[in-house]
Amino acid sequence: MLELKSLHRDAIPSALAKAERYRLLHEPWQSESICQDVLRVDPENQTALVTLLLALTDQFGQAFKVQEAKAVVPRLHDEYDRAYYSGIVSERRAQALLHQSRHATGSAIYDWLREAMDWYERAESVRPPANDDALLRWNTCARILMRNPQLQPGQRERGEPIMSE
Numbered sequence: 354m355l356e357l358k359s360l361h362r363d364a365i366p367s368a369l370a371k372a373e374r375y376r377l378l379h380e381p382w383q384s385e386s387i388c389q390d391v392l393r394v395d396p397e398n399q400t401a402l403v404t405l406l407l408a409l410t411d412q413f414g415q416a417f418k419v420q421e422a423k424a425v426v427p428r429l430h431d432e433y434d435r436a437y438y439s440g441i442v443s444e445r446r447a448q449a450l451l452h453q454s455r456h457a458t459g460s461a462i463y464d465w466l467r468e469a470m471d472w473y474e475r476a477e478s479v480r481p482p483a484n485d486d487a488l489l490r491w492n493t494c495a496r497i498l499m500r501n502p503q504l505q506p507g508q509r510e511r512g513e514p515i516m517s518e
Contacts (some may be wrong), residue, residue, distance in 0.1 A: 357390070357392060357393070357396035358392070359390075359393060360390045360391060360394050361394075362395065363422040364392050365394065365395060365398065365401075367386050368390065368391050369387075369388075369391060369398075369401060369404060371387055372384040372387040372388050372391070372401070372404050372408070374406060375387065375408075376404070376407060376408055376411060379411075380406075381409070381411035381412050382408075382412065384404060384405075384407075384408035384410040384411075385405060385409060385412075387403050388401045388402075388405035388408060389405070390413050395429075397428075397446060399429065399430060399431075402425055402428050402429055403429070403438065405425055406422050406425040406426070406438055406441070406442070407441070408443060409421050409422040409425070410422050410442055410445040411445075411448035413445050413446055413448075414449045414452060414453065419442065419446055421472040422442045423439075423442060425438075425482070426438055426439050426442065432479050432488075433444070433476050433479045433480055433481065433484075433487075436472050436473075436475040436476035436479065436487070437472070437473070437476040437486065437487050437490075438468070439472040440468075440469045440471075440472030440476060440487065440490055440491075441469075441472040441490070442469075443465050443466070443468040443472060444465070444466065444469035444490060444493070444494055446465045447462050447466045447469060447494075447497070448466035448497075450462045450465065451497070451501070459501075459503045459504045459505055459507075460504075460505060460506060460507020460509065461507065462501075462504050462505055463498065463505055463507065464506070464513055465479060466494045466498055466504070467494075467506070469490070469494050470491050470494045470495065473487040473488070473490050473491040473494070474487070476504065477491070505515075
């Protein structure tokens, strides 16, 4: 049995920079692994949690990592971040399904986008001053729906929402 090696606490900043670079190089599995190493040493590291969540969502097209991404959200300390990144999970799942449209119905994609928009509205209501990120994401989802009239409401096909109120 292999035993993982532990990252030194002083190496966390450079490890997180590498994780971000691997995401930008389209190697999210590498970024995911680095974030897991950071979180073994510092389980509450918010940057590592956000980067991990984004690396997981980067893999939605190749692997089914939705539940793993959802599990990261409650670990975020800030209410805004929990709502905003819940929206990111839903939006990116919709985007992955849209690109693989032969595997999903328009109603599933529509439902994921509407769920994302609901999360972005919640994030917008608690956003920090001068932060319109949630509004920008909401507009992106709205434009996807406007450009794809085949995406119509349907029954929820994926179970419970990411977070409960």
